[in-house]
Amino acid sequence: xxxxxxxxxxxxxxxxxxxxxxxxxxxxxxxxxxxxxxxxxxxxxxxxxxxxxxxxxxxxxxxxxxxxxxxxxxxxxxxxxxxxxxxxxxxxxxxxxxxxxxxxxxxxxxxx
Amino acid sequence: xxxxxxxxxxxxxxxxxxxxxxxxxxxxxxxxxxxxxxxxxxxxxxxxxxxxxxxxxxxxxxxxxxxxxxxxxxxxxxxxxxxxxxxxxxxxxxxxxxxxxxxxxxxxxxxxxxxxxx
Numbered sequence: 759x760x761x762x763x764x765x766x767x768x769x770x771x772x773x774x775x776x777x778x779x780x781x782x783x784x785x786x787x788x789x790x791x792x793x794x795x796x797x798x799x800x801x802x803x804x805x806x807x808x809x810x811x812x813x814x815x816x817x818x819x820x821x822x823x824x825x826x827x828x829x830x831x832x833x834x835x836x837x838x839x840x841x842x843x844x845x846x847x848x849x850x851x852x853x854x855x856x857x858x859x860x861x862x863x864x865x866x867x868x869x870x
Numbered sequence: 871x872x873x874x875x876x877x878x879x880x881x882x883x884x885x886x887x888x889x890x891x892x893x894x895x896x897x898x899x900x901x902x903x904x905x906x907x908x909x910x911x912x913x914x915x916x917x918x919x920x921x922x923x924x925x926x927x928x929x930x931x932x933x934x935x936x937x938x939x940x941x942x943x944x945x946x947x948x949x950x951x952x953x954x955x956x957x958x959x960x961x962x963x964x965x966x967x968x969x970x971x972x973x974x975x976x977x978x979x980x981x982x983x984x985x986x987x988x
Contacts, residue, residue: 794973794975796975798915804975809974815879835931849915851973858917858930860917862905
């Protein structure tokens, strides 16, 4: 199972909106509405930000939103803040016969 | 409060073995799939293995099959990862993770570091 493809980095100024893409195949991202997104600050464990493509767990800011089109999912961060500078990973359920989990390659968000 | 605490990591020589443990608290452990995710220094997340609520099904990333074994003891709210024939590229921080459903990982421990020396 190959990793999902994400851009290595995305940057934006405070207050702007940015989007991070996550490209898979019809066997994972495109085949199911089970894409999730994680935020990881340096030295910290990942934190679930979005699940089932568009759902936010309790306590996650509504500045974070998710969407999907075909085999590509996206995480949008609006009103970018300094604290949003972190690594972001997507993940998807897969129909692989081994039911392996798969993560994206990861994207570092820089707040300029 | 939901909490996952890993232990058992350390420095081991290439070819050696380790058993990682994860103790869960604050939720009904036996009601969730659980998994291990690892992260090599400076690298991304890699899903390692998962196990069904009652332990009746287990899945592994292809590259690790035969060397790693995931298990659980619901009476102790504990998850385990037995690692054999360790190699330098197994060096990573190993996270214990709760799966709330369909590979959506809602709770993470702080991780336990495994370093394999060659």
